[in-house]
Amino acid sequence: NPAIQQREGLDWAIQRRLNMVELLMLRGKAYVSLQEDYAKAHDDFARVVQLDPQFGEAHSKLGGALYALGETDAAMVELKTAINLGYDSADTRFILGWIYEKKGEKELAIENFRKALELNPHDRSARIHLEILGVKE
Numbered sequence: 610n611p612a613i614q615q616r617e618g619l620d621w622a623i624q625r626r627l628n629m630v631e632l633l634m635l636r637g638k639a640y641v642s643l644q645e646d647y648a649k650a651h652d653d654f655a656r657v658v659q660l661d662p663q664f665g666e667a668h669s670k671l672g673g674a675l676y677a678l679g680e681t682d683a684a685m686v687e688l689k690t691a692i693n694l695g696y697d698s699a700d701t702r703f704i705l706g707w708i709y710e711k712k713g714e715k716e717l718a719i720e721n722f723r724k725a726l727e728l729n730p731h732d733r734s735a736r737i738h739l740e741i742l743g744v745k746e
Contacts, residue, residue, distance in 0.1 A: 612643050630664065633657045637670060647677040658687075665696025673704055681708050699729035703738075710738060719744055 619636040637653030640646050654671035657664060672687030688705045691697075706721030719742055725735035739745075 612639055615639055616643070630657050630661050630667075633660075634667060634670070637674070641670070641674065641677075647674050650674045651678060663694060665691045665694035666698075668694060669696050669698060669701040673700065676704050676708065681711070684708060697724070697728065699725040699732050699735070702728060703732065703735050706735065706738060710742065715742055718742060 616636060616639040619632055619639065633653045633656050637650040637657070640650035640653065651671065651674035654667055654674055657667040658671055661667065668687045669691035672684045672691060675681075675684035675687060685705065685708055688701050688708075691701050692705075702721045702725035706718045706725060709715075709718035709721060719739065722735040722739045722742070722744075725732050726739070729735075
């Protein structure tokens with residue numbers, strides 16, 4: 610499997626401390642894309658945030674991993690931090706919208722799903738959740 614080989618190559622490079630922030634981000638993304646281990650992805654993204662606290666994408670990915678691990682309050686903090694640092698992506702907004710939807714905070718959910726659609730007009734998931742919430746786009 611090419612994704613597993615890529616992850617193993619990243620493990621090797623990280624052990625040798627080659628461009629740590631970028632490599633940790635890549636390995637964390639590999640864990641997520643393989644849906645292999647969100648806890649390991651969390652550890653990689655958390656390490657990146659520790660190394661570079663201003664790296665918005667790392668906060669977003671950490672938020673996504675936290676959400677996958679069921680830690681929604683911590684996920685919200687990381688997702689909002691990502692946005693405040695200027696990393697405002699459709700994925701970040703979608704997960705934030707989903708958290709608000711599950712918390713019963715309909716207006717905040719709608720706001721984030723709309724922003725996800727603005728950032729990615731082809732985001733079917735955001736469109737579906739807006740319909741579930743009774744919003745016609």
